[in-house]
Amino acid sequence: MMKYIKFGILAACAFAFAGCVEGDFFEPSPEGVVMTGTDINPMIKFAVEGEDATYPVTVSATGPVSEDVRVSIKIDNSLVEAYNKAYRTSYYALPDNATKLTTNEVVIEKGKTSSETSLFSIVSRDAFQDGRIYVVPVTITAVKGGGIDVVEASRTLYIRLATIMDFACLDISNYSMYSNFIFPDEKAMELPTYTYEIKCMIHQYHAGSEPISRLCSFTSKDESRSMMLRFGENGQDINSLQIVSPGGNIISKTRFEVNTWYTLSLAFDGSALKFYVNGVLDSELGADCSNVFQRFELGMSWGGGYPQKQRFLGRVAEIRVWDRALSAGELQLGLCAVDATTAEGLKAYWRMNEGEGHIFHDATGNGYDMDWSQTVRDNKENGVLNSFDNSSYVEAGWVFDDKNKCLN
Numbered sequence: 001m002m003k004y005i006k007f008g009i010l011a012a013c014a015f016a017f018a019g020c021v022e023g024d025f026f027e028p029s030p031e032g033v034v035m036t037g038t039d040i041n042p043m044i045k046f047a048v049e050g051e052d053a054t055y056p057v058t059v060s061a062t063g064p065v066s067e068d069v070r071v072s073i074k075i076d077n078s079l080v081e082a083y084n085k086a087y088r089t090s091y092y093a094l095p096d097n098a099t100k101l102t103t104n105e106v107v108i109e110k111g112k113t114s115s116e117t118s119l120f121s122i123v124s125r126d127a128f129q130d131g132r133i134y135v136v137p138v139t140i141t142a143v144k145g146g147g148i149d150v151v152e153a154s155r156t157l158y159i160r161l162a163t164i165m166d167f168a169c170l171d172i173s174n175y176s177m178y179s180n181f182i183f184p185d186e187k188a189m190e191l192p193t194y195t196y197e198i199k200c201m202i203h204q205y206h207a208g209s210e211p212i213s214r215l216c217s218f219t220s221k222d223e224s225r226s227m228m229l230r231f232g233e234n235g236q237d238i239n240s241l242q243i244v245s246p247g248g249n250i251i252s253k254t255r256f257e258v259n260t261w262y263t264l265s266l267a268f269d270g271s272a273l274k275f276y277v278n279g280v281l282d283s284e285l286g287a288d289c290s291n292v293f294q295r296f297e298l299g300m301s302w303g304g305g306y307p308q309k310q311r312f313l314g315r316v317a318e319i320r321v322w323d324r325a326l327s328a329g330e331l332q333l334g335l336c337a338v339d340a341t342t343a344e345g346l347k348a349y350w351r352m353n354e355g356e357g358h359i360f361h362d363a364t365g366n367g368y369d370m371d372w373s374q375t376v377r378d379n380k381e382n383g384v385l386n387s388f389d390n391s392s393y394v395e396a397g398w399v400f401d402d403k404n405k406c407l408n
Contacts, residue, residue, distance in 0.1 A: 033071055033143050034154035036060045036114065042154070043135070046120075047162035047407065054119040055159060057138055059106055061113045065146040069108040071115060072142040075099055079137040079156060090333060090342075091135040091160070098124045099136050108146075120159060131337035133408055134161045164407050165336050168353040168400040169317040173203065175307035177393035178299030179375035182221055182385075183368060188294040189347060195267040195326045196227055197334075199318035201403070202258050205231070205238040210309040213238075214300035218321065220292040227266060227291060230300075230310070231256070243275060247287025250275055254282050261406065263318065263335050269325035279332030293321055293348075296370065301377045315399060319360075321348040321368075336406035340364045355398045358391035 036058040037044060046055045059071045080093035100123050106115040120138065128134070139156040143149055172178070196218045205213060212232045219226035225246040232238035241252040243266065254277045256262060265276040273289040275282045296319075300310040318337065324345040326334075340349050340363040348368035350360040362368035373391035378384075
């Protein structure tokens, strides 16, 4: 389904890149010219809403200048690759004709420390693709006058373009929808390392004799090694998440609020399972959590009234299986979406944004489509897998409204 990208105005620091280590010492900043703000952080986040939104770019001197200083600046998209290598990020560059500055020379007048403004804006959005985060470097190329030069560490300002995305999703509040999809044996994934992700929003926590909300399971065909997520299990707070893994259980430190989207990520690096909420580490379990993925369960699929008793009143989107453990930085870059064509190690990706029909399409092209007319449920009394056509419940569950927004 087509995604609609909006833009809104926001400027904020994105990351802190350097930390103190034993033996570090600090010297006063060298005198010279800098891109304003880079002495604190070389990257700012800028979201634009409307066709005429602009970001003011200035340069500054570390002290009042003795004469007019002319500073040449330009957009240099070739610097994105070097930035990615330096900080192990995966930002994308835009074509040179997609952005502009109103002027490529600014002046710091005699006796002042800050220059006049050059306005940065987006000329064309044709190149924007879902799942990609773009960075535009604005760099100092020359300084004339005042007997000062560029402070090299602050030569370049990186403008991260933050997009507000509207998206479709699947509401799974109807417990009749809950079931399993089992992939053919040749599609089974041996995962000595992995990352499982799912994006969810809870409408409300239900009451009753069993106030548990079961979200999903990533598991082997016979469920011998499962990764299962459920809220409120075993006397825990109803708004806490329990993760049942092959190596043991995790109870989240996070307490989840209703009507709020969360991206839940489980990354196993071969020795420890790390649980992240919106790319921020919540908990960690040191154990063997290696897995085989061949089966996905949505909600609680058992019989005996369990689907109703453990229903999840909420929505899901952005379900992913990777064959490597992602870092916190990588997870944060993918909170809204990822680019299935370039993402390293992405094995299966269901955006859950079809908006119609009953097939959850795998965006990677690796052949992991899930057809919810061909699902199965366990009969716990005799171990038989019973077939279920739940297509009609999926077809009625698609949602596209003002609650489905994401700022990356």
